Amino acid sequence: EVQLVESGGGLVQPGRSLRLSCAASGFTFDDYAMHWVRQVPGKGLEWVSGISWNGGSVGYADSVKGRFTISRDSAKNSLYLQMNSLRAEDTALYYCAKATSGYSSSSPNYWGQGTLVTVSS
Amino acid sequence: QTVVTQEPSFSVSPGGTVTLTCGLSSGSVSTSYYPSWYQQTPGQAPRTLIYSTNTRSSGVPDRFSGSILGNKAALTITGAQADDESDYYCVLYLGRAIWVFGGGTKLTVL
Numbered sequence: 001e002v003q004l005v006e007s008g009g010g011l012v013q014p015g016r017s018l019r020l021s022c023a024a025s026g027f028t029f030d031d032y033a034m035h036w037v038r039q040v041p042g043k044g045l046e047w048v049s050g051i052s053w054n055g056g057s058v059g060y061a062d063s064v065k066g067r068f069t070i071s072r073d074s075a076k077n078s079l080y081l082q083m084n085s086l087r088a089e090d091t092a093l094y095y096c097a098k099a100t101s102g103y104s105s106s107s108p109n110y111w112g113q114g115t116l117v118t119v120s121s
Numbered sequence: 122q123t124v125v126t127q128e129p130s131f132s133v134s135p136g137g138t139v140t141l142t143c144g145l146s147s148g149s150v151s152t153s154y155y156p157s158w159y160q161q162t163p164g165q166a167p168r169t170l171i172y173s174t175n176t177r178s179s180g181v182p183d184r185f186s187g188s189i190l191g192n193k194a195a196l197t198i199t200g201a202q203a204d205d206e207s208d209y210y211c212v213l214y215l216g217r218a219i220w221v222f223g224g225g226t227k228l229t230v231l
Contacts (some may be wrong), residue, residue: 045210047220059218100172104218107157111166
């Protein structure tokens with residue numbers, strides 16, 4: 001069974017950094033692209049970032065480009081999102097999602113339960 | 122900036138058929154955008170219904186189907202049930218590892 005468990009969320013001041021993690025199990029992590037998707041409570045889904053199976057292809061939403069960095073560690077079966085220069089508008093529930101294949105052109109398929117990030121002074 | 126468009130709301134009668142669409146602010150949606158569809162109820166993580174235009178995700182009943190209709194991607198629900206009342210989101214691939222979600226459609230079954 002595919003399991004994705006996000007962690008690392010919390011309350012952080014504007015301008016500070018936070019690193020989200022996603023522990024993956026139940027599938028061959030190295031074979032699949034991964035995504036981060038966020039959602040402000042009560043609002044819609046926003047794609048944040050994605051990474052191909054080998055990390056060779058990464059993409060970012062314009063809203064986070066230059067501030068967020070996605071990465072993956074095959075030895076730990078984990079996905080990460082390094083978030084720098086955080087802003088109030090980054091406040092959201094952050095979901096980790098497994099893609100349908102290894103390519104960056106494959107969409108999110110299986111979802112974790114999310115970790116909440118609150119940016120506030 | 123590319124915007125993905127969805128109907129803000131839609132209603133369907135129980136047992137009826139409804140088609141939700143997913144378009145682009147400029148241009149037409151084709152299979153090259155790998156449109157995918159998700160269902161979400163309050164407090165829950167999204168559930169994948171359809172990916173790559175028309176492939177049903179594991180466990181999704183066949184009354185959910187995806188297609189390209191004209192210049193948009195479409196999600197059709199046949200035989201609507203009360204528990205289909207949810208928010209529905211589409212996502213499109215814009216190339217260069219970039220994806221964009223639509224604003225979502227709130228479906229009411231009444």
